[in-house]
Amino acid sequence: MKILQVIPYFTFSRGGDVNVCYNLSKNLTSMGHEVTILTTTFEYDEEDTASINNLTMCPVEYKFNFALFIYSPDMKSWLEEHLREYDIVHLHELRSYQNNIVMDYARKYGVKYVLQPHASTPKHVDKRLFKEAYDFVYGNRIMRNASCVIAVSRSEEYYDRLMGAKDVEVVYNGMNLEDYSILPEIGTFKKSASITSPYILYLGRMDKLKGIDHLIKAFSLFSESYPDYKLVIAGKISDYKSVLNDIIREKRLDDKVVFTGFVKEEDKISIYRDADVFVNPVKYMGGVSLTVFESLLAHTPVVVSPESGELVKEIGAGRIVDYGDVEAIKDAIIDCVEDKAKNCEEIRNAEQYIQTNLSWQAVTERVLKIYERVIR
Numbered sequence: 001m002k003i004l005q006v007i008p009y010f011t012f013s014r015g016g017d018v019n020v021c022y023n024l025s026k027n028l029t030s031m032g033h034e035v036t037i038l039t040t041t042f043e044y045d046e047e048d049t050a051s052i053n054n055l056t057m058c059p060v061e062y063k064f065n066f067a068l069f070i071y072s073p074d075m076k077s078w079l080e081e082h083l084r085e086y087d088i089v090h091l092h093e094l095r096s097y098q099n100n101i102v103m104d105y106a107r108k109y110g111v112k113y114v115l116q117p118h119a120s121t122p123k124h125v126d127k128r129l130f131k132e133a134y135d136f137v138y139g140n141r142i143m144r145n146a147s148c149v150i151a152v153s154r155s156e157e158y159y160d161r162l163m164g165a166k167d168v169e170v171v172y173n174g175m176n177l178e179d180y181s182i183l184p185e186i187g188t189f190k191k192s193a194s195i196t197s198p199y200i201l202y203l204g205r206m207d208k209l210k211g212i213d214h215l216i217k218a219f220s221l222f223s224e225s226y227p228d229y230k231l232v233i234a235g236k237i238s239d240y241k242s243v244l245n246d247i248i249r250e251k252r253l254d255d256k257v258v259f260t261g262f263v264k265e266e267d268k269i270s271i272y273r274d275a276d277v278f279v280n281p282v283k284y285m286g287g288v289s290l291t292v293f294e295s296l297l298a299h300t301p302v303v304v305s306p307e308s309g310e311l312v313k314e315i316g317a318g319r320i321v322d323y324g325d326v327e328a329i330k331d332a333i334i335d336c337v338e339d340k341a342k343n344c345e346e347i348r349n350a351e352q353y354i355q356t357n358l359s360w361q362a363v364t365e366r367v368l369k370i371y372e373r374v375i376r
Contacts, residue, residue: 001371002034004086008070008096010059011043012265015205016290017092017118020173022049024090027364029054036086040072040098067130071097079105088371089113094120094142095134103142112374115146121159140164147374150367153288153310169370172288172311174363175354179269180297189270195230195258200333201275201300203234203263203291204282206241211281211305211323213247218279218329220251226337234260234271272298277336279303283323292318293358296350301343303332317350 007021025035029052036056037049044059062072075098083089083105091099094117106113121143123131131139143149144164150171151157157168190196200222202215212233219231233244237259248257263271272278278295282305289308296302302318312318319332336343356362 001088001375002086003028003036003371004083004089005035005037005092006089006098006102007037007039007092008068008098009042009044010037010039010048010057011045012048013043016173017116020116020118021092023174023176023360024364024367025049025055026052027360028368031364031368033368038075038078038098038102040070040075042070067127069095069097076101076105083111084109086111087375090367090371091115091142091146093118095131095139099142100138103138103145107145112147113145114148114150114370114374115142115165116150116152117156117160119152119156121156121163135163148370150370155307155310169366171363171366171370172358173290174360175290175293175297175358177297177355177359180294183298184270184273186273189267189274192267192270193232193258193260195232195274197228197230198276199230199232199258199274201232201234201271201278201295202280203268203271203278203295204280204289206233206235206238206244208240208243209283211283212240212244214324214326214329215279215281216244216247216251216253216257217326218281218333219256220253221326221330222333223253223256225334229256229276231257232260232271232275233257234263236262268294269298272300275300277301277303277333279329279333280308281305281321281323281329282308293350293354296347297354299347301336301346303329303336311353312350315349315353317346317353 005021005025010018012018025037028035036058038058040062041059042062042065049055049057060072060075062070064071089106089111091113140163148167149160149165151160151168152173154170157170160168202212204210272295278300280289280292288311292302292304296317304312304318305323309320313320321328321332
């Protein structure tokens with residue numbers, strides 16, 4: 001099968017959608033399929049995919065970038081010349097210039113496409129006016145004309161159908177399980193970061209939707225009973241840190257909160273491994289956050305909001321707290337620190353589910369079945 005993956009940018013620093021596109025392409029080529037990734041030169045590094053055999057990268061020059069709306073009109077001539085060669089097109093993200101033109105050429109030449117919005121469908125989360133304007137002109141048509149929409153959770157499926165998607169399949173994102181076959185020695189991260197105290201961990205993007213402010217307030221209450229603990233906030237520093245610093249000063253936690261900055265992939269497992277509890281108190285994640293399962297595979301218990309804990313709740317793999325409920329977050333952290341038997345049970349539940357359902361091999365096979373059904 002000849003498969004065209006379309007994504008507006010291809011740089012691992014952009015996170016989940018790029019990782020999904022990369023791992024799907026890697027596994028599809030290993031199964032003998034021909035895969036092309038059509039993208040732009042925005043932040044592109046050809047070394048990112050140099051190790052994948054039988055993968056063709058087509059980075060097209062772009063004219064300008066406005067809030068990740070990357071204008072690349074030269075892509076039209078590439079589509080005119082090559083699109084008919086492909087059996088199926090897989091669009092990543094929803095609101096992009098690339099999707100606008102690919103949809104038009106796919107309809108022109110009768111090539112079917114599947115769409116994977118990567119939990120970006122809801123308008124209430126951020127950039128509402130931009131999203132509403134885009135969807136009025138393009139987004140709703142892209143959604144309606146997709147032969148199948150791949151949602152990363154049942155929560156996202158709901159919003160996809162609101163926009164007119166006729167055929168939606170939920171496929172949770174995959175994980176590189178081989179990375180967790182041998183866990184790093186306990187204390188590896190603490191030693192490198194010169195941390196001697198036990199710590200509670202948040203790892204992820206730093207913005208107001210992630211609930212980090214609520215976590216800091218909950219940690220302040222937790223510290224009254226557990227003064228030896230620190231709170232580690234890991235992830236790329238953003239302007240939102242000034243808001244968090246104000247809360248830290250107000251709660252007199254200056255010596256108890258550690259910001260690590262960006263964490264390399266090779267260091268992530270050790271930072272999970274050394275944490276006593278991982279907390280992901282976000283407002284919206286589309287239902288599933290892989291950082292939660294990464295923590296569980298590193299044998300660290302988790303506290304999550306329903307917005308990131310759809311699967312966690314279903315398989316009994318962690319404590320669920322409502323977004324913004326500071327007291328509940330504090331109580332759940334204490335429960336994790338004190339109830340080791342419950343932690344072991346939840347980690348065991350997670351490992352069994354992940355091994356069976358979330359390997360990239362299993363996920364790629366599900367996506368391939370969607371391709372085959374759409375083509376038929």
